[in-house]
Structure formats: structure tokens, C-alpha cells
Amino acid sequence: MKKITTRTLAPLLLSACLAQMGTAQASIAYVSNEKDDSLSLIDLDSLEVIETIDVGQRPRGITFSKDFSKLYICASDDDTVQIMDTTTHQIIGELPSGEDPEQFSLHPDNRRLYISNEDDALVTVVDAQDATVLAQIDVGVEPEGMAVSPRGDLAINTSETTSMLHWIDTETHELIHNTRVEQRPRHVEFNQDGSRFWASSEIGGTVAVIDVDSKEIIKTLRFEIKGVHPDKVQPVGVKLTDDGKYAFVALGPANHVAVVDAQSFEVLDYLLVGRRVWHMEFDSKQQLLLTTNGISGDVSVIDVDDLKVTKSIKVGRYPWGVAVKP
Amino acid sequence: MDVRQLAYNVVSLSMLGLGSIARNSTREVIYRYFLHIPRGQSGRNNNGEPAQNDNNNGEPAQNDNNTGCIMNSYTAHHRRVTHSLRGSTPAALRFALFWLSLLLMAGLSSQAFSADLQIRIGYLELIKERPPLLSNVLPEPEDSGLQGARLGLKDNNAGGRFLGQNFELLETRSQQLTELIEQARDWQNEGVELLLLNMDAEALLELAGQFSPDQVLLFNVGSAENALRRGQCLPNLLHTLPSRAMLTDALAQWMKAKRLTDWMLIEGARPEDKAYADSLRRSAKRFGAKIVEQKQWSFDTDLRRSAQREVPLFTQGEDYDAVLVADELGDFGEFLLYNTWLPRPVAGTQGLKPVAWHRVVEQWGAAQLQKRFDKLAGRWMNSHDYAAWAATRSIGEAVASSGTADALSVRRQLLSEQFQLAGFKGRKLSYRSWNGQLRQPIALVQPRALVSQSPQEGFLHPVTELDTLGFDHQESQCRDLLAAANH
Known part of the structure; x- marks a missing residue:
């Protein structure tokens, strides 16, 4: 069914795109559906799903190459990272990711991909251009969150069971520091200039803001939602606006996204979204924020200026990752 | 340093x-x-x-000696x-x-x-x-x-x-x-x-x-x-x-949520069976279930051959919503399933089972x-x-x-x-x-699937719902x- 849709729609879309050449094209959000082995494509003008594409097994983390010509997909149960051509939507290659790749982050050089191998307590560094393994770095149990600093000199990996942030020197590929945080760190997000990063602890229920130069935790954020037991407030995804104004924190089974003042660290609001919200992404102008809601199988759309949830879009089963192509 | x-x-x-x-x-x-x-x-x-x-x-480890x-x-x-x-x-x-x-x-x-x-x-x-x-x-x-x-x-x-x-x-x-x-x-x-x-x-x-x-x-x-x-x-x-009380409370909450509140309780003859049955009685009282019939298992026949004939007769009695079984070592409990006089679910040490892990x-x-x-x-x-x-x-x-x-x-x-x-x-x-008890949710399982996890929604506690168990x-x-x- 899905295949038919893809195949029949692809030429149509292609011709539609060609017909529209010259006019502004809508940007598209790609959403990985963990339990459907597929991607849902959402047109960000109409906010509708325009296509569903079959990919490898258990797709989780997804990210674009810097020029948006390729999409890298962690196909966790296939033990590979797939490369998709974003014009044809064909899988054009695979990267030797190590076992069970879950999340990854692309270095600003557009070549080095830092991949968490959840089952093997490893971070694998792959050259995405010639598909070779550059390094494998031992980290704690169940590595998950992965981020490379915009400065390019530092990568941070979180190990869930060891409850640590591992600081990786991207020159030597050695660990230069470890920071213990609260239980089950899931995600890391750098700010625009790479001077700080935010790390969520799912079971601890907190987000640590860490200063890169001093390597110190400068703030530990806690969340409190009326009517939700504190144990169910489980932060996962974090997104920061480029203007340094807001941080958004997805609170998992609490079904809310926290809006935080990124300067004063004050929690400004909690926005109700779909069930079990994990990851998020802005559109290219940072006017919209999309959230993946695993249990309800949808994507919530947040208006960043108004701080309101404006729409929810049904996608596949267990949406996990989201990436936006302008 | x-x-x-x-x-x-x-x-x-x-x-x-x-x-x-x-x-x-x-x-x-x-x-x-x-x-x-x-x-x-x-x-x-x-x-x-x-x-x-x-x-x-699964397999017992190869190099462990009994x-x-x-x-x-x-x-x-x-x-x-x-x-x-x-x-x-x-x-x-x-x-x-x-x-x-x-x-x-x-x-x-x-x-x-x-x-x-x-x-x-x-x-x-x-x-x-x-x-x-x-x-x-x-x-x-x-x-x-x-x-x-x-x-x-x-x-x-x-x-x-x-x-x-x-x-x-x-x-x-x-x-x-x-x-x-x-x-x-x-x-x-x-x-x-x-x-x-x-x-x-x-x-x-x-x-x-x-x-x-x-x-x-x-x-x-x-x-x-x-x-x-x-x-x-x-x-x-x-x-x-988890204590037995945590297990039986977890089960009783689920039974209550499903409105299966009239129980027939069958217990084995071993001391641990009695302990489990006592714990079930405590949980029944705590969460408002009623034990309408209690029976002690004392058969000495090999049920593997005769369960279909013996168990229906044994489970006759007052109308019940479920059969609760206390047979910790697994002597007879497995044979109650699908053999009860009334077609009712079996839970406890067999059937739907509360466990720390599975x-x-x-x-x-x-x-x-x-x-x-x-x-x-x-x-x-x-x-x-x-x-x-x-x-x-x-x-x-x-x-x-x-x-x-x-x-x-x-x-x-x-x-x-x-x-x-x-x-x-x-x-x-x-x-x-x-x-000194580790607070933890309790899984309710059947052999091939998770059925539920307690505490059930709606069982409230001023500090943490986990303390409604045990x-x-x-x-x-x-x-x-x-x-x-x-x-």
C-alpha cells in the first residue's frame, strides 16, 4: 500500500515540483516512524503529510547533510545508517555504523558522522563521504544522545545507564572529560555559538546546562506540571532558538513541551502536545516547532512566536526523529 | 589530582x-x-x-553446578x-x-x-x-x-x-x-x-x-x-x-480496575503457598475484593493426565469472577487454566502473574x-x-x-x-x-505478553503511587x- 503510494506519487510530485520551479518551494519535514519502518514527509506550508517512504528497520535518528542533498537515517535494527538522496528519495548507500545505531550528529565539516551504538557502548565515527570507519570510542552503557559543537572541536555523547556525558575531542577521538548528570541522559543540544550545551536526564527529570570552557554545570532545570506526577516528567529532546531567546524541552510521558527562557533559565510555560513527546525540530525560519509524539503517533506543531500548539498531524506508528529540509 | x-x-x-x-x-x-x-x-x-x-x-547456564x-x-x-x-x-x-x-x-x-x-x-x-x-x-x-x-x-x-x-x-x-x-x-x-x-x-x-x-x-x-x-x-x-504484598497488591489493583472482585482462592499445602494466599487475602481486603470461596489443594494424583476431569469438579462453588491461585513452586496451578468449572480467568502464581521482571x-x-x-x-x-x-x-x-x-x-x-x-x-x-524496600512498578504478565503494569491509574497516594503497593x-x-x- 505504502509502496504503491510512493511509486505512483513520486512522478506526480516530481512534475509538480518542476512545474513550480522558480516559485518558492515549501520546506518539508521528514519524520522517522520507528515501528512502521518508514518516513512521513510533511509539507510545511499545508502542514499535511504528502508522502510516506519505506526505509530500513526501526528508523530512529535522522539528519541531513549540510547541503540537504542527502538524508542519513539510523536504521537501528538493520545495524546500518542509510543514505537517502533527497531529490529521488532512493536509498543510494549505507554507512558502516556499527551495531544498533540510534542517534548521530554530523560534524560541521559535512563528513564526520558521530554515531551512538546503543548495544555496544561505543561511539562510531564514520566518514560519510567514503563510508569508512575513522574511530570507535568506548563510552558508558547505552550511549544515546550525540551532538557536535558548532565550533567543531568537541562532540558530546550521553550514556543512559552510566548517567554520564562523555566529552570527545574531535581531533584525537579520545575522551577528554566525563560529566555525571542525573539518571538516564538522553539528548544534548549546543547553543548557536557552541559556548554551552543542554543535556536532558529522562529519569532524573532534569536538564543540565553546561558551560563548555569551564566544563561546569551552570544550571539544573526542574519542571513541575500541575496534575502530572513528578516521576512522569521525563525530559528528552531539547531545541534552542538561534536568537538565544527560548529553549524548548520535550517532557516525554508528561505530554508537554516546556518553554524556557534560555537566558534566565526560567520556565515560562508548558504546552500540551501529543502523547510521549521525544524529539523536536524547527522549520528553517524558526517560526514553527514540530514535535514527535510516539504513543499518539502524531506530530504537534507549535507556533514559536505565539507559543501555542496550532495543529497535530497524524503520521506513522511511533514517530521518533524529525529533520527539516528548507 | x-x-x-x-x-x-x-x-x-x-x-x-x-x-x-x-x-x-x-x-x-x-x-x-x-x-x-x-x-x-x-x-x-x-x-x-x-x-x-x-x-x-531459556537454558540454565552451562557451568553452574547444583x-x-x-x-x-x-x-x-x-x-x-x-x-x-x-x-x-x-x-x-x-x-x-x-x-x-x-x-x-x-x-x-x-x-x-x-x-x-x-x-x-x-x-x-x-x-x-x-x-x-x-x-x-x-x-x-x-x-x-x-x-x-x-x-x-x-x-x-x-x-x-x-x-x-x-x-x-x-x-x-x-x-x-x-x-x-x-x-x-x-x-x-x-x-x-x-x-x-x-x-x-x-x-x-x-x-x-x-x-x-x-x-x-x-x-x-x-x-x-x-x-x-x-x-x-x-x-x-x-x-x-518485591514483597509478596507488593505482588498481590499489584494484582488486586488490576482486578479491581477490571471489576473482577469475587474471587475463588485455591492454595497449595506448602508454607510459601499459605504465605502467598495470606497476602492475597490482605490485598483483597485492601482493595475491596471478596473471597467467595477458599479451597485447599490436596490432590495427590498426577494432574498432567487428569486435569480435565478433576479440576472442573474441584472448582464448582459460589459464582466467582476469577480464580486466584497460590502455588509458588508450580505444583498444580498451571492445570487450573482452561479447566475451571466456570470459564473464568486464573491469576496469581499462575495465569496472569505479578512479577518484578519478565x-x-x-x-x-x-x-x-x-x-x-x-x-x-x-x-x-x-x-x-x-x-x-x-x-x-x-x-x-x-x-x-x-x-x-x-x-x-x-x-x-x-x-x-x-x-x-x-x-x-x-x-x-x-x-x-x-x-528498606525498593519501590518499583510491578508487571502483570502472561507467558508471552505484558498485560499491564501496576500501580493502576486512579490508585492515589499522597507521596507516590508506588507506595500503594506493599x-x-x-x-x-x-x-x-x-x-x-x-x-
């Missing part, structure tokens, strides 16, 4: 050597790349995929390496690689243990006599509990190496309690203060009585006995295995824990394994955050309000300060272990 700096030195040393346990994972990857061992085959028994076995318990006293200091390398060399590799190559890796390890292992803090954990198991049972087709694994402790040790060391902490597990299993007591004394003289006890309540109390509370910290990973949590608390005894739990990241256990032990992880894993991991977390590993400071850490353990159950776990502060005569630890 601060702790972290020291940790780096340890890390860089272990980079050189193959000593650190987590290095094995890299090795395994390397083997896999070079030898083309299919994924998933490496850590398993030769018998193949446990999950596809009809034997739900008799006599077994002692060994377990270092995960050996087992792990042997396992990773199984699979489709030619035997000769496997053999050569195995010895090569052993040689490498022998040469470099001294570096692996150059950690600043060496934490030794003792595991003591009283091997149970197993009476003849009717449901004996699928035997229980003989290393229940032990394998969980081993996995907890691996997890601790994977993180500990970044902090200059190295954990070691000492194991003694025996059929003689006196041997275990002697062993515990010897260990204590050598400075081993953290002990996991896999034994019944009586044995546990006898062993605990040999020490003053500040000398050792004990983790009960083997006894669900309610009395240990209600009245017979010891200041230095923590429980990672292979079917996969949410909340549990799939990863299951995979790691499967790789290590080659069988399914059960409640005793989970309890031993949780005890070992609790120690790991306490030591990681305080940097100290003596019995008293670990006890203070674990009982403090700050303590939290990520236990793959969807929320943080902590210890009850009045009786003995809450008011119901326990035990008082403030934390204050005792801080005396």
Missing part, C-alpha cells in the same frame, strides 16, 4: 590494555567484522535463540570472550583466538585493576532443595539471581572506569547455610561489606544476626517474605525483590537490558535476576555519586531522598526509608532506617 583526572589515566591505561570489561565490546565488534559472525549469534548458547525456545526459562559449594571470583572477560567466539567461526580459529585473548588478558590485566577505588561485592546463595513438582516440564534456571548480579557488575564497571572505580563480584553458592555464614565472616574480615543474599527469610535472618548493623550492608534478592518488610526489619537490610517487558528502554542479559546469560532474565541487578546497580550509583564504598555510607546514600535508580520501569526507583509507612512497624543510619 582530582578524581576525574585520575579517571582519565585509568581510561587511557585501559585503552592500552584489554583489561577493562567494556573493551570486550570493541573486541566483539572486531571479531564480528573479521569473522563475519552474524549479529545476535555471538553471546548465545549453542542452543540458539532463547526467545524462540518454547522453554520460557551441588556442593562453588566459589569463584567472577571477572566478566572470560565468559564474555568465550561467548563472542562462538557462532559460525571454525573451531580451530576459535580455539586459537580464545587462547590468544586469554594470553593478552593475563599480560595486561594488572593495568585493568589500577583503579583508585576497588569495590568488592559478595554474592551468597543458599541452593534450594527442589521438591518433585507436577509442572516440571520447563525447569527454572539454576543461576537465577547470580546472572543478574553479574550483569549489574558489568554495568557498574562500564561507568566506574571513568571515575576510577572498579567493582568485583565474589560468588559463593552452597546448600549449607553454615558454609555461607563462614564465607560472609571471612569476607567481612577482608573488608567485603556489601552482600547480596539469595536465600529464604529464615536463613537470611540467621546470617544477618552474625554481624552488627554497621559492619555490613545486606541486600535481600531472594525472599519475598512479608514479615521482613512489616515487622522483622533490620537497619542494614534492603530489599530489591522477558516480555520491553518498554522504557527495557529492550536494551533484556538484550544485554540475553548476551551474558543465554537465557531470559527473571525477577531474581532483576533484583540482583538492581542491588548491584544501586551500589554502583551510590558509590559513583559519593565516591565512598563502606557499608554505612552506601546505606545512607541509598536511603536518602536524593537517591534515584533508572531501572527500566518507566520511572525512577528509590528505597522506602522505613523498611507495606506503606503506617502498615509497617519498621521505622526510619535512614535515621538509624545517621545515628
Whole structure:
């Protein structure tokens, strides 16, 4: 069914795109559906799903190459990272990711991909251009969150069971520091200039803001939602606006996204979204924020200026990752 | 030099050597790349995929002996390496690689243990006599509990190496309690203060009585006995295995939520069956279920041949919504299902069963824990394994955050309000300060699927709904272990 849709729609879309050449094209959000082995494509003008594409097994983390010509997909149960051509939507290659790749982050050089191998307590560094393994770095149990600093000199990996942030020197590929945080760190997000990063602890229920130069935790954020037991407030995804104004924190089974003042660290609001919200992404102008809601199988759309949830879009089963192509 | 700096030195040393346990994972990857061992085959028994076995318990570990006293200091390398060399590799190559890796390890292992803090954990198991049972087709694994402790040790060391902490597990299993007591004394003289006890309540109390509370910290990973949590608390005894009361409360909440509130209760003749039945009676009262009929199982026929004829007659009586069974060892309970006079669900020790852990739990990241256990032990992880894993991991977390590993400071850490353990159950776990019980959600399972997890929605508690399971502060005569630890 899905295949038919893809195949029949692809030429149509292609011709539609060609017909529209010259006019502004809508940007598209790609959403990985963990339990459907597929991607849902959402047109960000109409906010509708325009296509569903079959990919490898258990797709989780997804990210674009810097020029948006390729999409890298962690196909966790296939033990590979797939490369998709974003014009044809064909899988054009695979990267030797190590076992069970879950999340990854692309270095600003557009070549080095830092991949968490959840089952093997490893971070694998792959050259995405010639598909070779550059390094494998031992980290704690169940590595998950992965981020490379915009400065390019530092990568941070979180190990869930060891409850640590591992600081990786991207020159030597050695660990230069470890920071213990609260239980089950899931995600890391750098700010625009790479001077700080935010790390969520799912079971601890907190987000640590860490200063890169001093390597110190400068703030530990806690969340409190009326009517939700504190144990169910489980932060996962974090997104920061480029203007340094807001941080958004997805609170998992609490079904809310926290809006935080990124300067004063004050929690400004909690926005109700779909069930079990994990990851998020802005559109290219940072006017919209999309959230993946695993249990309800949808994507919530947040208006960043108004701080309101404006729409929810049904996608596949267990949406996990989201990436936006302008 | 601060702790972290020291940790780096340890890390860089272990980079050189193959000593650190987590290095094995890299090795395994390397083997896999070079030898083309299919994924998933490496850590398993030769018998193949446990999950596809009809034997739900998987395979008992190959090298565990059921008799006599077994002692060994377990270092995960050996087992792990042997396992990773199984699979489709030619035997000769496997053999050569195995010895090569052993040689490498022998040469470099001294570096692996150059950690600043060496934490030794003792595991003591009283091997149970197993009476003849009717449901004996699928035997229980003989290393229940032990394998969980081993996995907890691996997890601790994977993180500990970044902090200059190295954990070691000492194991003694025996059929003689006196041997275990002697062993515990010897260990204590050598400075081993953290002990996991896999034994019944009586044995546990006898062993605990040999020490003053500040000398050792004990983790009960083997006894669900309610009395240990209600009245017979010891200041230095923590429980990672749920009490019977927690199990039966978890079940009763679900029954209440499903409005299955008229119960026929059938109990076996053994003391543990009575204990489970008493716990069911308590839970029924607590959550508003009614026991309309109680029966004692006393048949001595072989039900495997006659269940269809005998059980319907036996289960005649007042109209009931469900049959609750108390048969802990599995003598007759399995034969009640589908044979009751009224077509009703069976729950308790058989049928829908409340457990601390089961292979079917996969949410909340549990799939990863299951995979790691499967790789290590080659069988399914059960409640005793989970309890031993949780005890070992609790120690790991306490030591990681305080940097100290003596019995008293670990006890203070674990009982403090700050303590939290990520236990793959969807929320943080902590210890009850009045009786040392690890708070935890309880899974309700049937053999091939998770049915529900208690506490059920709507059962409220002023502090945490987890305390709707088992003995809450008011119901326990035990008082403030934390204050005792801080005396």
C-alpha cells in the first residue's frame, strides 16, 4: 500500500515540483516512524503529510547533510545508517555504523558522522563521504544522545545507564572529560555559538546546562506540571532558538513541551502536545516547532512566536526523529 | 589530582590494555567484522535463540553446578570472550583466538585493576532443595539471581572506569547455610561489606544476626517474605525483590480496575503457598475484593493426565469472577487454566502473574537490558535476576555519586531522598526509608505478553503511587532506617 503510494506519487510530485520551479518551494519535514519502518514527509506550508517512504528497520535518528542533498537515517535494527538522496528519495548507500545505531550528529565539516551504538557502548565515527570507519570510542552503557559543537572541536555523547556525558575531542577521538548528570541522559543540544550545551536526564527529570570552557554545570532545570506526577516528567529532546531567546524541552510521558527562557533559565510555560513527546525540530525560519509524539503517533506543531500548539498531524506508528529540509 | 583526572589515566591505561570489561565490546565488534559472525549469534548458547525456545526459562547456564559449594571470583572477560567466539567461526580459529585473548588478558590485566577505588561485592546463595513438582516440564534456571548480579557488575564497571572505580563480584553458592555464614565472616574480615543474599527469610535472618548493623550492608534478592518488610526489619537490610504484598497488591489493583472482585482462592499445602494466599487475602481486603470461596489443594494424583476431569469438579462453588491461585513452586496451578468449572480467568502464581521482571517487558528502554542479559546469560532474565541487578546497580550509583564504598555510607546514600535508580520501569526507583524496600512498578504478565503494569491509574497516594503497593509507612512497624543510619 505504502509502496504503491510512493511509486505512483513520486512522478506526480516530481512534475509538480518542476512545474513550480522558480516559485518558492515549501520546506518539508521528514519524520522517522520507528515501528512502521518508514518516513512521513510533511509539507510545511499545508502542514499535511504528502508522502510516506519505506526505509530500513526501526528508523530512529535522522539528519541531513549540510547541503540537504542527502538524508542519513539510523536504521537501528538493520545495524546500518542509510543514505537517502533527497531529490529521488532512493536509498543510494549505507554507512558502516556499527551495531544498533540510534542517534548521530554530523560534524560541521559535512563528513564526520558521530554515531551512538546503543548495544555496544561505543561511539562510531564514520566518514560519510567514503563510508569508512575513522574511530570507535568506548563510552558508558547505552550511549544515546550525540551532538557536535558548532565550533567543531568537541562532540558530546550521553550514556543512559552510566548517567554520564562523555566529552570527545574531535581531533584525537579520545575522551577528554566525563560529566555525571542525573539518571538516564538522553539528548544534548549546543547553543548557536557552541559556548554551552543542554543535556536532558529522562529519569532524573532534569536538564543540565553546561558551560563548555569551564566544563561546569551552570544550571539544573526542574519542571513541575500541575496534575502530572513528578516521576512522569521525563525530559528528552531539547531545541534552542538561534536568537538565544527560548529553549524548548520535550517532557516525554508528561505530554508537554516546556518553554524556557534560555537566558534566565526560567520556565515560562508548558504546552500540551501529543502523547510521549521525544524529539523536536524547527522549520528553517524558526517560526514553527514540530514535535514527535510516539504513543499518539502524531506530530504537534507549535507556533514559536505565539507559543501555542496550532495543529497535530497524524503520521506513522511511533514517530521518533524529525529533520527539516528548507 | 582530582578524581576525574585520575579517571582519565585509568581510561587511557585501559585503552592500552584489554583489561577493562567494556573493551570486550570493541573486541566483539572486531571479531564480528573479521569473522563475519552474524549479529545476535555471538553471546548465545549453542542452543540458539532463547526467545524462540518454547522453554520460557531459556537454558540454565552451562557451568553452574547444583551441588556442593562453588566459589569463584567472577571477572566478566572470560565468559564474555568465550561467548563472542562462538557462532559460525571454525573451531580451530576459535580455539586459537580464545587462547590468544586469554594470553593478552593475563599480560595486561594488572593495568585493568589500577583503579583508585576497588569495590568488592559478595554474592551468597543458599541452593534450594527442589521438591518433585507436577509442572516440571520447563525447569527454572539454576543461576537465577547470580546472572543478574553479574550483569549489574558489568554495568557498574562500564561507568566506574571513568571515575576510577572498579567493582568485583565474589560468588559463593552452597546448600549449607553454615558454609555461607563462614564465607560472609571471612569476607567481612577482608573488608567485603556489601552482600547480596539469595536465600529464604529464615536463613537470611540467621546470617544477618552474625554481624552488627554497621559492619555490613545486606541486600535481600531472594525472599519475598512479608514479615521482613512489616515487622522483622533490620537497619542494614534492603530489599530489591518485591514483597509478596507488593505482588498481590499489584494484582488486586488490576482486578479491581477490571471489576473482577469475587474471587475463588485455591492454595497449595506448602508454607510459601499459605504465605502467598495470606497476602492475597490482605490485598483483597485492601482493595475491596471478596473471597467467595477458599479451597485447599490436596490432590495427590498426577494432574498432567487428569486435569480435565478433576479440576472442573474441584472448582464448582459460589459464582466467582476469577480464580486466584497460590502455588509458588508450580505444583498444580498451571492445570487450573482452561479447566475451571466456570470459564473464568486464573491469576496469581499462575495465569496472569505479578512479577518484578519478565522477558516480555520491553518498554522504557527495557529492550536494551533484556538484550544485554540475553548476551551474558543465554537465557531470559527473571525477577531474581532483576533484583540482583538492581542491588548491584544501586551500589554502583551510590558509590559513583559519593565516591565512598563502606557499608554505612552506601546505606545512607541509598536511603536518602536524593537517591534515584533508572531501572527500566518507566520511572525512577528509590528505597522506602522505613523498611528498606525498593519501590518499583510491578508487571502483570502472561507467558508471552505484558498485560499491564501496576500501580493502576486512579490508585492515589499522597507521596507516590508506588507506595500503594506493599507495606506503606503506617502498615509497617519498621521505622526510619535512614535515621538509624545517621545515628
